[in-house]
Amino acid sequence: MDPATPTPITGDASPTPDPGDGRRPGYLYRQVAAHLAAHSDQVFKVGELTTAIAAPSTGAVFEALKKMAAAGYATHHTGPHRFQITQAGIDAAGAMPPPAPRAPRQGRRGAGRRQPAARPNGELYFPRKLAGATDLDVLRRLREQRIPVLLYGPPGTGKTALVEAAFPDLLTVTGTGDTVVEDFLGNFIPLPDGGFEFVYGPLVTAMREGRALLVDDATLIPPKVLAVLYPAMDGRRVITIPGYRNERVEADDGFYVIAGHNPGVHGAILTEALASRFDVHIEVTTDWDLARHLGVPSPAVEAAIALNADLAAGRVTWAPQLRELLGFARVRKTLGLPAAISNLAGRAPADDREQVLAALRQQFGTEITALTLGKQR
Incomplete structure (x- = not known):
């Protein structure tokens, strides 16, 4: 398969294991903990820490930091994600936290079932199998590695519900033929005193706060409008706001774009430019x-x-x-x-x-x- 071709995922194929770097388990965790302990008065963003220790993967560093935070060894601030070692973390001297207690085994009737996840509206989403795990697990892993996903399938199969359940910090742009660039970047709104104030759009907010952004019904949006996403999704991860002093916006750690596409819907056009921006295409069908x-x-x-x-x-x-x-x-x-x-x-x-x-x-x-x-x- 051409390496530039998006990888379709429709079944339950097992993922390829990471090759690893030849170091013993826990090496990266101890490296992260040691650096935090040596700079105990500092608060680090994930990307800053990744650069400081020359780690190969921001996602792996983020996982190590979340383990520390879950054990009480580090504080975790969001918007953007920032971490600082605690006294308990210093006392642990880089030791891995004890494993979490295993959940009680379920009876035969419930064996192998994953617990549902809540959506913002309070409804429950029931995970489905995908690539040797669940769909929720797969989307979260892809986000950690900054691998954008295009979900496609008929309307009503649960694409939006899946993304809402996977990412509690989600922001959404719902696409139509009338969607404009300002729906992503923001616009001026009138004030009671007769003046105007610029209000940032969901793309800008998601980039600055390190949040996930769902572009729902993306293929209904005019291609010229969708182009505003591309600099944010590639290696630059930077955009400008032409309508507001050409302000420069950089993506923070955690920023992630996922899109939904309904093939066969009148007006939906999946252009090559859009499809090529998403490395993984996942078909969503009714369960x-x-x-x-x-x-x-x-x-x-x-x-x-x-x-x-x-x-x-x-x-x-x-x-x-x-x-x-x-x-x-x-x-x-x-x-x-x-x-x-x-x-x-x-x-x-x-x-x-x-x-x-x-x-x-x-x-x-x-x-x-x-x-x-x-x-x-």
Whole structure:
């Protein structure tokens, strides 16, 4: 494979182990701890410490610092990430912290299941297997190594939910055909006294605070607008704000860009310039077993599976994904099964509705029409 070609990840292939540097385990941790102890009055950014000890990986240094902070050997400040050794860390003299206690073994029923992660809206995200780990683990590891990811798949499969669960510090730009550069960089807003104040946009905030930035529906954004991202994503990690004194903005440690793409959506264009900026492309599909686990009736799931097969074959342009199935479960709980079935049929585009109705009739065995107001009682 051409090394410039993005690496697609769709299955559960095992990752290639790191080659290592030939040093014994814990070498980098002790090096980090020793430098902090020798400069106990200083607060270090991750990049500063990486340069000071000539470490090969900022991500590895960050992991060592987080271990120290978790053990109480260092203080951890965010926005940006900064660390300073504590007295406990000095007393430990570079010794590795004791391992965290292992969680109790689960019974056979729960064996191998990962705990769900909370999203900002309070809903839970249930991790899925990816590359020998979970999707949450993989995204976090890629962020540590500054490897940008493009998530692609039909709307409603959980791309945004995955990113929100993986990165609690997330900022988001939701793309449309009307998105402009100012939506990334910021703009002047009027003040009550008649003046104006410049308010920085999410790209600037994410860079300065070392936060993750999701560009959702990125392929709906005009290519000329998306170009504002590229200097922030490459080795420069620097942008300027033309509309505000050409101010220079440098990316702090932790800054990370991830994007979402819905193939087949009208107006979505995945340009070569955009695709090449993301080293890893991950397909996100609906987890049918999870839908059942979350209370979606099996006939609805089976109908969705059949319709997705038609979607893949080009026979329809729409099929229910996890979002629609979870909506089905909520409507069923509130209004009953017949209303939920009719509502799901009504969510289909007019051109595909007959095929959707046929799939639902086959699974539920009843006459179905879209949810429609009837006569007055």
